[in-house]
Amino acid sequence: MLTPEPRTAVNRAALALTGLALAAGGVWTATGHAAFAARLPGWWPRPPAGDFLVQEGALAALRTRGWWTPAVLTVGVLATAFLAWCFLRQFPRRGRSRLALAAPGSVLRVEALERALAQRVSSVEGVDRCRVRIHGPRRKPCLRMRVLLAAGTPPGAVLDALHAVTAEARDVMAPCVLRTRVRLGHRTRRSRHVR
């Protein structure tokens, strides 16, 4: 039922794992402070007293190894590339511009359908503007409408017409299944009464 946002699960899992790691590491490190350590039960894992965040001697020993610098470089380059890729993936790319139709050898320019639907929705009474985007995989594209209502129009007044437009779109795209998500808003606000 819920039309899932792309990458919701991946992003949320990444956030949860990062958050748990940070929280665990932060709490563990913080318990090294005397004020906290005194109030904790005996079994609580606490960092060794008098230790440092990085052992200078251990790091110097590692640096003498031949493999250390190449390993740091490799991991650094790979991690940078992966993180940059993650960063770029967060920006909603324009979906693929062509959608394959059920008829062999035929494609639809997605923008054509977006424009036609926006035109249809804008002709509904009570709708001020409309923007339509089609995202998603080829088999199950997702239709997203951002509908700006004219002042004083309740959402309930246009829902039937929006249903009708999406039913049209479904017929147009048959047999491909089109999921729809409509976000209603308003554009202008009437000025306050002055009496």
Place this chain on the structure above:
Amino acid sequence: MSAPAARRGTTTVADRVVRRIALRAASEALPGPGTGGVGGSATVHGRRAGIALRIAAPYPATLSDTARRVRGHVADRTGELTGLDVAPVRLSITRLAVPAALPAPAAASLAEAPGRARGGHGGRAPRRWWSARRAPVAVLSLLAAVCCAAVTADVMRVRATGAPAGVWRARSADWLFVHGPGDAQVTAGAVALAAAGLWLVLLALAPGRRRRLPLAAASPGWNAAVDRSTVAALLRDAVGDVPGIGAVRVRARRGRVVVTARLAFGDRAEAVRQAASAARRTLADCGLRRTPRLRVRVLPDSGWRPPPGAPAERRRPAPGPGPAEAGTETPARPGPGRGPAEAGTETPARPAPGPAEGGPETRARPAPGRGPADAATEETC
């Protein structure tokens, strides 16, 4: 008499001839002259012709049917007229022609809309829309990428040129070598990190999209939500239209909507009744999946006077907000004829205005405390 076929010469059909024929065939297959906008290209290799077409398809016909029909017709006609073998036509629909005469979409055309549900399927509408959490992941990954890139670049520079490590890296390393878990700075940083981690976990678990209210009208593969600010604007307009109501303030949250209206003139109880009913109607018109609790408050403006024909008991103990709400509501309202010492806040300690205190002005002023008429000043639904 006649030479063998191989020696009689060959007939060559030029690309643009095939193209013209294919375009004409495509226009034949498309209904009406209004669609127009047919373009494309054709190539001939020996006895084989390849055709690629761009067409404007009629809306709202099923596109795959249109595509199938056009492809078949173009291949047949071109093959028939040129005698070439036509490879499968590649078709691209670049425009949808919406006829100007097409009636506006309306509820009438909805009878055959599949999967329509209003209210009856209320349980199937999602309780919330879920955010994809792009922004936090983008910020985190950018921060981490910048750190990784800086360290890697510095290590590379050191290795390539033999120069000493960057000052920032050396300083960071020095700081890490001498600070341990017991240190105050380290502890402060660790607490901050732990808080940030918990915040990230919260972001991962909470749905987000708090500013959208899902609508009850949903069906499989179809759902809608309205901006909270839109609901607030609708309520503001609806309550503002009630006679006598001046400025209106609406706080629309997901579970609770509070409408605070200022009464400029007219009977207060009547204004409350009308405002509450207008707000309730508007909220119902929105068709939200979960209708928030509604609370409507009407507070008299500074210049408000009770209507002359009003009953006496409604005139005197003019209902006012209780002390709990007074803190947020009343300081902005200077009472008429109120002394400077009283003007700031309205607390129970303030002497209640009695008949002995002054003329009709003070009698009209709202008094703290909730009398029997108090229930009329706000309605909770």
